[in-house]
Amino acid sequence: MQIAVLSGKxxxxxxxxSVNLSAAVDNAVYVDADVEEPNGFLFFRPEKTVxxxxxxxxxxxDESRCDLCQECMKFCRxxxxxxxxxxxxxxxxxxxxxxxxxxxxxxxxxxxxxxxxGSIKEGVHxxxxxxxxxxxxxxxxxxxxxxxxxxxxxxxxxxxFLDCPPGSGCPVIESVAAADFxxxxxxxxxxxxxxxxxxxxxxxxxxxxxAIIINKATDDNRxxxxxxxxxxxxxLGRIPFDRELASMNSDGKIIAEQSSAWKDRFKELYFRILxxxxxxxxxxx
Amino acid sequence: xIIALPADQKRQDAMVNGQFxxxxxxxxxxxxxxxxxxxxxxAISAPGGAGVRSASELANLGVRSVxxxxxxxxxxxVLQRNxxxxxxxxxxxxxxxxxxFAKGQLVKLV
Numbered sequence: 001m002q003i004a005v006l007s008g009k010x011x012x013x014x015x016x017x018s019v020n021l022s023a024a025v026d027n028a029v030y031v032d033a034d035v036e037e038p039n040g041f042l043f044f045r046p047e048k049t050v051x052x053x054x055x056x057x058x059x060x061x062d063e064s065r066c067d068l069c070q071e072c073m074k075f076c077r078x079x080x081x082x083x084x085x086x087x088x089x090x091x092x093x094x095x096x097x098x099x100x101x102x103x104x105x106x107x108x109x110x111x112x113x114x115x116x117x118g119s120i121k122e123g124v125h126x127x128x129x130x131x132x133x134x135x136x137x138x139x140x141x142x143x144x145x146x147x148x149x150x151x152x153x154x155x156x157x158x159x160x161f162l163d164c165p166p167g168s169g170c171p172v173i174e175s176v177a178a179a180d181f182x183x184x185x186x187x188x189x190x191x192x193x194x195x196x197x198x199x200x201x202x203x204x205x206x207x208x209x210x211a212i213i214i215n216k217a218t219d220d221n222r223x224x225x226x227x228x229x230x231x232x233x234x235x236l237g238r239i240p241f242d243r244e245l246a247s248m249n250s251d252g253k254i255i256a257e258q259s260s261a262w263k264d265r266f267k268e269l270y271f272r273i274l275x276x277x278x279x280x281x282x283x284x285x
Numbered sequence: 286x287i288i289a290l291p292a293d294q295k296r297q298d299a300m301v302n303g304q305f306x307x308x309x310x311x312x313x314x315x316x317x318x319x320x321x322x323x324x325x326x327x328a329i330s331a332p333g334g335a336g337v338r339s340a341s342e343l344a345n346l347g348v349r350s351v352x353x354x355x356x357x358x359x360x361x362x363v364l365q366r367n368x369x370x371x372x373x374x375x376x377x378x379x380x381x382x383x384x385x386f387a388k389g390q391l392v393k394l395v
Contacts, residue, residue, distance in 0.1 A: 073341070076334075077331070077332055077333075078331075078332060078333035078334050079328070079331055079333060079334025079335070079337040079338040079341075080333075080334055080337070082337045082338075082340070082341045082363050083341055083344070083345075084341075084344075084362075084363050084366035084367055085366040085367055085368065089362075089363075089366065091334065091337055091359055091362075093359075094333050094334040094337065094359065096333075140333065
């Protein structure tokens with residue numbers, strides 16, 4: 001089972017929630033799909049880590065065949081091929097790997113080669129498998145890395161927690177592709193609420209059962225509680241805005257491993273998620 | 286010699302635009318007959334590679350030098366491969382820089 005943890009706004013606590021859920025649940029697998037800024041490994045510090053490069057295809061032009069017709073350049077919406085000094089030149093970092101230039105080339109002068117996009121690291125932390133994608137700086141899209149990460153966990157029987165990218169764009173949509181449930185981590189600020197609403201729309205459009213966890217909850221406002229009530233979304237729990245939690249977290253410590261009380265609280269959150277998953281599967285029971 | 290300057294408006298007294306690849310317009314100035322021509326930047330709404338696109342367009346128009354505050358890495362590569370030099374603007378407006386270029390008063394960056 002895959003449980004995606006997402007939030008819309010960055011910095012609301014996706015990594016905090018998904019790392020601690022993973023650590024609290026027996027044999028759970030943690031996947032950091034926020035490949036642009038992965039930070040789950042700062043907490044898990046896995047052992048026996050294996051790294052694999054993820055490549056994507058970019059065009060290479062055979063100058064002996066190219067007659068400088070520029071059809072490839074005209075085709076490319078991303079301007080990844082330019083006519084420079086009597087030859088066509090490829091800008092791999094602009095290329096979106098669509099393969100279109102190869103199709104439109106009348107001289108069959110274009111083939112494709114591998115271009116490093118990033119990597120996937122996998123290791124173990126106690127009983128937990130932990131995986132993380134890393135996008136190379138200057139690359140446009142980490143989606144192929146997210147797809148590879150999901151392939152690596154699609155067959156496991158263990159619960160998988162996906163630490164998703166922020167926002168509600170393509171990388172997030174890709175991350176939740178196979179998710180059985182979406183946990184929306186909400187921060188009780190106006191900005192947090194705004195982005196929560198966007199990611200809630202996403203969960204609805206993708207037909208994903210979902211519920212909310214409030215992080216950094218304070219008693220001085222009920223922004224998220226009111227939103228849940230208004231939209232009829234289940235509130236799974238509240239994690240308080242607490243100096244000690246923040247301090248442990250900023251030291252790279254896993255709260256569920258530091259305190260048995262917190263381990264129990266995260267386990268309880270997991271059981272509530274399971275209840276929601278089974279309710280979504282059989283709404284009449 | 287034909288030179289290009291990124292421009293805010295299609296006017297000689299317009300400001301030199303701070304951007305290159307996503308400048309709204311380009312002023313094409315011919316030092317031989319002191320003529321000004323303004324074109325829309327075809328890359329203004331490109332989903333990516335705006336610098337590459339605008340630099341290629343200028344190269345196709347026979348531009349030999351560019352006067353701009355900032356040119357991105359990709360645009361720089363296309364300009365350099367086409368043998369186009371880059372000069373730093375000295376004053377705010379298009380026409381002041383065009384005439385300073387013609388008099389050889391601008392500093393060549395690359």
